[in-house]
Amino acid sequence: MTTTKKPAAKKPAAAKAAAKKPAAAKKPTTAKKPVAKKSAGPIQVEAISAHPEFDLFTYCELSGETRIEHDLLEELEPRFDNWAAKYLRAYKITDPAAPGDGGHLLVWLEEPVEDEIEGVWQDSQSAGMGFHNLAIHMVMSAAHNVIPELADKGCAPLPKPTAGILKAFEKLGLIWNAEGTVNRQFAVFTRMPYSEGCNICMLRPKCPNAHDD
Numbered sequence: 001m002t003t004t005k006k007p008a009a010k011k012p013a014a015a016k017a018a019a020k021k022p023a024a025a026k027k028p029t030t031a032k033k034p035v036a037k038k039s040a041g042p043i044q045v046e047a048i049s050a051h052p053e054f055d056l057f058t059y060c061e062l063s064g065e066t067r068i069e070h071d072l073l074e075e076l077e078p079r080f081d082n083w084a085a086k087y088l089r090a091y092k093i094t095d096p097a098a099p100g101d102g103g104h105l106l107v108w109l110e111e112p113v114e115d116e117i118e119g120v121w122q123d124s125q126s127a128g129m130g131f132h133n134l135a136i137h138m139v140m141s142a143a144h145n146v147i148p149e150l151a152d153k154g155c156a157p158l159p160k161p162t163a164g165i166l167k168a169f170e171k172l173g174l175i176w177n178a179e180g181t182v183n184r185q186f187a188v189f190t191r192m193p194y195s196e197g198c199n200i201c202m203l204r205p206k207c208p209n210a211h212d213d
């Protein structure tokens with residue numbers, strides 16, 4: 001939701017002969033308290049189980065379709081199950097230097113899924129798009145399974161990864177791009193547990209659906 005900026009209230013014109021302000025009393029200098037630094041422990045990377053579920057209603061909603069061709073419909077669920085079994089990866093990455101308890105969820109589909117969709121696309125663009133949407137449905141459903149609040153909010157806020165998390169990405173074979181994507185087409189990266197919604201999302205400046213939680 002976009003918000004319209006309120007017009008700034010006009011300040012009353014300053015009185016010409018304003019009384020001279022008395023000089024501000026000098027504050028007594030106090031010794032600065034040392035800021036307690038968060039102790040940064042080692043990054044933890046843990047493979048976790050995510051159980052995506054195919055849901056026709058959610059799939060249609062995501063695809064913007066009210067009806068699905070019979071041939072495509074027949075293929076959706078078997079392909080979904082096959083991808084989930086072979087190519088779905090889910091990790092919890094915890095960086096103690098990150099906000100909160102430092103936990104993050106990373107879910108993605110391996111490259112063979114992209115190749116498969118590309119192959120289908122060459123024969124039929126509509127079927128290719130159908131499977132493209134199926135892959136999006138899968139990573140989102142997997143994320144919802146691990147962090148149920150994401151389903152209620154309808155989106156996965158994208159936080160800026162710390163330097164430590166970027167290293168963890170590399171070890172998992174993923175390359176982060178500055179615009180907020182990785183080198184896999186179907187992926188979700190978000191804080192775990194859910195926290196702060198759109199406020200921490202890198203996409204907020206350009207997102208038409210951004211809102212305050």
Ligand code: SF4
Nearest residue numbers: 155157198201204207
């Ligand atoms: S800013 Fe947009 S993309 Fe980010 S969490 Fe909010 S709605 Fe989702």
